[in-house]
Amino acid sequence: MAAHAFTFCPWGYVRVGEAVLKFYSLYLTPEKADQLIWLRARVHTSRAKGKQCFLVLRQQQFNVQALVAVGDRASKQMVKFAANITKESIVDVEASVRKVEQKIESCSQQDVELHIERIFVVSQAEPRLPLQLDDAVRPDTEGEEEGRATVNQDTRLDNRVIDLRTTTSQAVFRLQSGVCQLFRDTLTNKGFVEIQTPKIISAASEGGANVFTVSYFKTSAYLAQSPQLYKQMCICADFEKVFCVGPVFRAEDSNTHRHLTEFVGLDIEMAFNYHYHEVIDSITDTMVQIFKGLRDNFQTEIQTVNKQFPSEPFKFLEPTLRLEYTEGVAMLREAGVEMGDEEDLSTPNEKLLGRLVKEKYDTDFYVLDKYPLAVRPFYTMPDPNNMKYSNSYDMFMRGEEILSGAQRVHDPQLLTERAMHHQIDLEKIKSYIDSFRFGAPPHGGGGIGLERVCMLYLGLHNVRQTSMFPRDPKRLTP
Amino acid sequence: MAAHAFTFCPWGYVRVGEAVLKFYSLYLTPEKADQLIWLRARVHTSRAKGKQCFLVLRQQQFNVQALVAVGDRASKQMVKFAANITKESIVDVEASVRKVEQKIESCSQQDVELHIERIFVVSQAEPRLPLQLDDAVRPDTEGEEEGRATVNQDTRLDNRVIDLRTTTSQAVFRLQSGVCQLFRDTLTNKGFVEIQTPKIISAASEGGANVFTVSYFKTSAYLAQSPQLYKQMCICADFEKVFCVGPVFRAEDSNTHRHLTEFVGLDIEMAFNYHYHEVIDSITDTMVQIFKGLRDNFQTEIQTVNKQFPSEPFKFLEPTLRLEYTEGVAMLREAGVEMGDEEDLSTPNEKLLGRLVKEKYDTDFYVLDKYPLAVRPFYTMPDPNNMKYSNSYDMFMRGEEILSGAQRVHDPQLLTERAMHHQIDLEKIKSYIDSFRFGAPPHGGGGIGLERVCMLYLGLHNVRQTSMFPRDPKRLTP
Numbered sequence: 001m002a003a004h005a006f007t008f009c010p011w012g013y014v015r016v017g018e019a020v021l022k023f024y025s026l027y028l029t030p031e032k033a034d035q036l037i038w039l040r041a042r043v044h045t046s047r048a049k050g051k052q053c054f055l056v057l058r059q060q061q062f063n064v065q066a067l068v069a070v071g072d073r074a075s076k077q078m079v080k081f082a083a084n085i086t087k088e089s090i091v092d093v094e095a096s097v098r099k100v101e102q103k104i105e106s107c108s109q110q111d112v113e114l115h116i117e118r119i120f121v122v123s124q125a126e127p128r129l130p131l132q133l134d135d136a137v138r139p140d141t142e143g144e145e146e147g148r149a150t151v152n153q154d155t156r157l158d159n160r161v162i163d164l165r166t167t168t169s170q171a172v173f174r175l176q177s178g179v180c181q182l183f184r185d186t187l188t189n190k191g192f193v194e195i196q197t198p199k200i201i202s203a204a205s206e207g208g209a210n211v212f213t214v215s216y217f218k219t220s221a222y223l224a225q226s227p228q229l230y231k232q233m234c235i236c237a238d239f240e241k242v243f244c245v246g247p248v249f250r251a252e253d254s255n256t257h258r259h260l261t262e263f264v265g266l267d268i269e270m271a272f273n274y275h276y277h278e279v280i281d282s283i284t285d286t287m288v289q290i291f292k293g294l295r296d297n298f299q300t301e302i303q304t305v306n307k308q309f310p311s312e313p314f315k316f317l318e319p320t321l322r323l324e325y326t327e328g329v330a331m332l333r334e335a336g337v338e339m340g341d342e343e344d345l346s347t348p349n350e351k352l353l354g355r356l357v358k359e360k361y362d363t364d365f366y367v368l369d370k371y372p373l374a375v376r377p378f379y380t381m382p383d384p385n386n387m388k389y390s391n392s393y394d395m396f397m398r399g400e401e402i403l404s405g406a407q408r409v410h411d412p413q414l415l416t417e418r419a420m421h422h423q424i425d426l427e428k429i430k431s432y433i434d435s436f437r438f439g440a441p442p443h444g445g446g447g448i449g450l451e452r453v454c455m456l457y458l459g460l461h462n463v464r465q466t467s468m469f470p471r472d473p474k475r476l477t478p
Numbered sequence: 479m480a481a482h483a484f485t486f487c488p489w490g491y492v493r494v495g496e497a498v499l500k501f502y503s504l505y506l507t508p509e510k511a512d513q514l515i516w517l518r519a520r521v522h523t524s525r526a527k528g529k530q531c532f533l534v535l536r537q538q539q540f541n542v543q544a545l546v547a548v549g550d551r552a553s554k555q556m557v558k559f560a561a562n563i564t565k566e567s568i569v570d571v572e573a574s575v576r577k578v579e580q581k582i583e584s585c586s587q588q589d590v591e592l593h594i595e596r597i598f599v600v601s602q603a604e605p606r607l608p609l610q611l612d613d614a615v616r617p618d619t620e621g622e623e624e625g626r627a628t629v630n631q632d633t634r635l636d637n638r639v640i641d642l643r644t645t646t647s648q649a650v651f652r653l654q655s656g657v658c659q660l661f662r663d664t665l666t667n668k669g670f671v672e673i674q675t676p677k678i679i680s681a682a683s684e685g686g687a688n689v690f691t692v693s694y695f696k697t698s699a700y701l702a703q704s705p706q707l708y709k710q711m712c713i714c715a716d717f718e719k720v721f722c723v724g725p726v727f728r729a730e731d732s733n734t735h736r737h738l739t740e741f742v743g744l745d746i747e748m749a750f751n752y753h754y755h756e757v758i759d760s761i762t763d764t765m766v767q768i769f770k771g772l773r774d775n776f777q778t779e780i781q782t783v784n785k786q787f788p789s790e791p792f793k794f795l796e797p798t799l800r801l802e803y804t805e806g807v808a809m810l811r812e813a814g815v816e817m818g819d820e821e822d823l824s825t826p827n828e829k830l831l832g833r834l835v836k837e838k839y840d841t842d843f844y845v846l847d848k849y850p851l852a853v854r855p856f857y858t859m860p861d862p863n864n865m866k867y868s869n870s871y872d873m874f875m876r877g878e879e880i881l882s883g884a885q886r887v888h889d890p891q892l893l894t895e896r897a898m899h900h901q902i903d904l905e906k907i908k909s910y911i912d913s914f915r916f917g918a919p920p921h922g923g924g925g926i927g928l929e930r931v932c933m934l935y936l937g938l939h940n941v942r943q944t945s946m947f948p949r950d951p952k953r954l955t956p
Contacts, residue, residue: 023751040751042716042917060716088917123888125917161913164715173717177672184659194655196742196928198947199677199725200690200701202954212678214701215691216739217731217951223678223692230947233956237642238520238538239651246724247677253695261694264674273501273518410601431956435639439520439566439603450674469676469708473695476680478711478909 026059030111032097037114040092040122042165044133048083055082056107057093057114061167061304063107066095066114073117082116088125088133088162094118130159136166139308153464160469160478168308171301172466175294176454178301180245182293183266183448186286192241192270197230199223199247203428212251212261223249226447231269232408233435235443241270241282248447253473257462258400258452262471266453268405269445276381276391276407279444280367283405284320287365287395287448291316294457302458311459314364314398321357321366325389328368331356342372342388354399364456369393378422379415381407381444391444397456405446412436504537508589510575515592518570518600520643522611526561533560534585535571535592539645539782541585544573544592551595560594566603566611566640572596608637614644617786631942638947638956646786649779650944653772654932656779658723660771661744661926664764670719670748675708677701677725681906690729690739701727704925709747710886711913713921719748719760726925731951735940736878736930740949744931746883747923754859754869754885757922758845761883762798765843765873765926769794772935780936789937792842792876799835799844803867806846809834820850820866832877842934847871856900857893859885859922869922875934883924890914 024037041057041064048054051070056063068074068082085091095114103110135149136156143150156163163169184194204211204222212223224230226248234242248265268286272278291314294302329339332353345353345368357366373382373390383389392406409415412433419429426433454466464470469478502515519535519542526532529548534541546552546560563569573592581588613627614634621628634641641647662672682689682700690701702708704726712720726743746764750756769792772780807817810831823831823846835844851860851868861867870884887893890911897904897911904911932944942948947956 040919060718090917090919123914123917123919126915129916161711161714162916164712164717170716173673174671176674180672180674181662181666184662188659193652194658195651196654196658196725196946198740198949200727200740200949200954213693216954217729219954221954233639234642234946236639238648239642240538247674249678251695262676262678435956436601437604438607438640439568439601441518441568441601468674468712471676471678476678476694476697476699478913 026057026062026064026109028064028097028109028112028114030099033099033112034096036094036096036117038092038094040090043085043087043089043091045087046083046085048079051076051079053079053083055085055116057091060170061300062109064109064112064114065104065107066093066116068116068119078119082119085119085121086125086127088129088165089121090123092120092122129162131155131162133162133166136163137168137308139310153462157464157470157475158478164468167304171304172454172458172460173468175298175301175305175458176450176466178294178298179290179450179453179457180266182290183286184243184245186289187241187243187268190241190282190286192243192268193234193239195227195231195234195239195242195244197224197227197244197246199249201229203431210251212249223251225250226265227267228269228445228447229432229435231267231445232443235269235271236410236435236438236440240441243268245450255473258455260451260463260467260470260472263452263463263467264450266448266450267445268447269443271441271443272407276442276444279405279407279446280322280369280393281319283395283403283446284322284367288316288318288320290453291365291457305458305460309458309460314457314459315358315362316365317361317363321361321363322369323357323366324370325368325372326370328353331360342374344372344375350396350401351399354396357396358399364398365396367393367395376406378418378424379406379408380418381409382418393446395446395448397453398459400452400456402452402456403446403448405444407442407444410436410440410442504535504540504542504587506542506575506587506590506592508577511577511590512574514572514574514595516570516572518568521563521565521567521569523565524561524563526557529554529557531557531561533563533594535569538648539778540587542587542590542592543578543582543585544571544594546594546597556597560597563597563599564603564605566607566643567599568601570598570600607640609633609640611640611644614641615646615786617788631940635942635948635953636956642946645782649782650932650936650938651946653776653779653783653936654928654944656772656776657768657928657931657935658744660768661764662721662723664767665719665721665746668719668760668764670721670746671712671717673709673712673717673720673722675702675705675722675724677727679707681909688729690727703728704743705745706747706923706925707910707913709745709923710921713747713749714888714913714916714918718919721746723928733951736933738929738941738945738948738950741930741941741945742928744926744928745923746925747921749919749921750885754920754922757883757885757924758800758847758871759797761873761881761924762800762845766794766796766798768931769843769935783936783938787936787938792935792937793836793840794843795839795841799839799841800847801835801844802848803846803850804848806831809838820852822850822853828874828879829877832874835874836877842876843874845871845873854884856896856902857884857886858896859887860896871924873924873926875931876937878930878934880930880934881924881926883922885920885922888914888918888920 024039041059044056044058046055053068055066057066068079093116095116131151136151138150200221201224214221244267370389371392376390376392381391394401395403451463451466502517519537522534522536524533531546533544535544546557571594573594609629614629616628678699679702692699722745848867849870854868854870859869872879873881929941929944933941
């Protein structure tokens, strides 16, 4: 059989002396019935039964049943050859599409099956897989209640190349790609300019804690904890409205469900005319466009993820709900929480407030505005009407913070005063303060964690599920 | 004058007790004549002359002449106040638009001027600027021939916040934003998925040279020299066609016009069906879409840059010219260069070949295909017909390399053999090789340097001109 030429050719797949055929997608419907098609797919499962071999072939989220049966077009040897192809191998098949009487419940393509006439192995998988794809998409509840196998997170992450092949992973990361695209398209339409900011920086701008050190030729440097300084420099350089998408690094030894040492920041910074609420409005509208785009264009992906990880649909209001910090504190106190006016929100209180807001306003997304000045960084603009508070805000999805932002102090004198108040070494932030000495417009912005947005939108419970190759204090591979 | 309330208010710009006015763009034409408008701009220059003060106001690439004259709406004190506003300060003005009889040659808005009725200082610049914007956009030739001041590169980069305000810089980085958008939109339309790859990695995959080391809690890690391994893992994980845009890091002590230690990689990887030329075609078509998009949508920016840095328009063919390496070598030999069949191209020979190709084919963009196997990395697929060559390619713009790529070896056994041939420690690349053990489709890709593409498209001569905050062995700031 010609198939062997493919299996053993050291440079993989070289078809010699044959006309080039069109490859079809495996997303097949009865309209294709009785056509002879050619496609490339993985062998998801195979099962020999007498003179027949049933395969399930898979392409990304889709799979279809395929049959090799002894007859005119297939020999006994060919059935045996097909039965011996290892799971996850990649094959090319020539097959006719046949409509089936009874829906094939176990496949995504339920109305057709393939009758294989030729099959070639393009790339052969080793016979022992470190995890089974069917186990990897099984809901935890089935595992617990019915005692069926599921795959734990470390096994998944250790074998990420295979884990990413599951329908759930395919859906998660296609949706993530969509979040980035919606974020950028919305901002580009609003007149924002995309910028590229350096990740290797000479000084740890925010005081020096939680920063990774890099050997840089004969000196040391750091990995940027955020692009904030550079976004602000672009505002001072008249780019007016900027965004960037890129990695940010946090050397925090936090081993929680929502912390990574490297994650993707979706960052915004903009000059405003009258009031920093112009910034909040731009950001919340961007988030709303993302939520709408996902709802309207990623239903297949959302439903695929929900099959394994059920969750309520994500709710949002238009315009976005904006509460003041004092209102949030009042709601918490009414629910029995004791806390001071200028105290920061603890993680449990954030979650509780999220539930209270959901009950009262029926939204999974809201802004908490005017944080106490004392709990925000030195560069946060104080509220001109009440120095106890500040022109700063956090945004929450399903009760978890996804963005922290503020109007920034753009006056070098006030910035110096605020830094001194925070006992920050002025020498270390000199170049930051100097950026504002040659005319700086009032401006504000914020940074969004991509992985958190995807996790919370989909109602998942661990940020590692929405990071392709997550980094935490204990994980550096693959 | 109310203006003082703005200048000294520590939280910057707060307008109290006044109706909110619409801010206009400074891109004004005679249609707006005799309207009273409100706008925010920088003071580009100011010049007092008797009872009048002439200002040039600037917004990004545009500027307009404005006049404060003693009369009904302005006092002597107001003219004096206006004359004392430092250059680069940000002001709000209320002014009426007036058509002018004679074009104002020194401004971008040549047909109108503004008659200022009110002026407020939003943010005051310090009086001594480290560089003058007019000097910073002067062509080098004028500096040399007419002895007028220009600004050297280190002064520019040391004071990047001001240098980025020039019309040239504004144009360069708006065009760069366009390159990223065109790259992504083209690939998204082709069915590619955007991925996010980690920058902190546990092992230096390509042998360990030229890699930055990071302290990672109690151990060490590295900064990724390219996302290649992760792109390939995504292909093995069935994403089929992927791209990413992000920083790449090279610890090379190269102080040249075209090397940076951190730059932005536009990376592509895709599975193919029949031949790796499918990959070349996807990449070259993407480049052509970028060139067309720039030509059609960024003429203002291109012409702005050309004023300071004259260059020939960028030429390209459709479809892209593809030469084989042996053809390139033959052209060089014909031009008198002595080189061996399996010798790599030196930088001067690359440039010379670029000139020869331009003469013969009239294109600034071409592909050189089938490099000698010996000069390519171990993971490069050999040419199945001639083991002296390989299924690999470089792409050139104006005679400089902007992309290096190849079909990758996807068979773990052949990969092991090739790594051993290159005397690479197999233990160090074990996880890389293991990625291919569970079925891997034939695939290829490449990485493009964003800054080089922008530099060469615009005919600039230093990659630092197209990196907002460049990093090289000697520069880590700002």
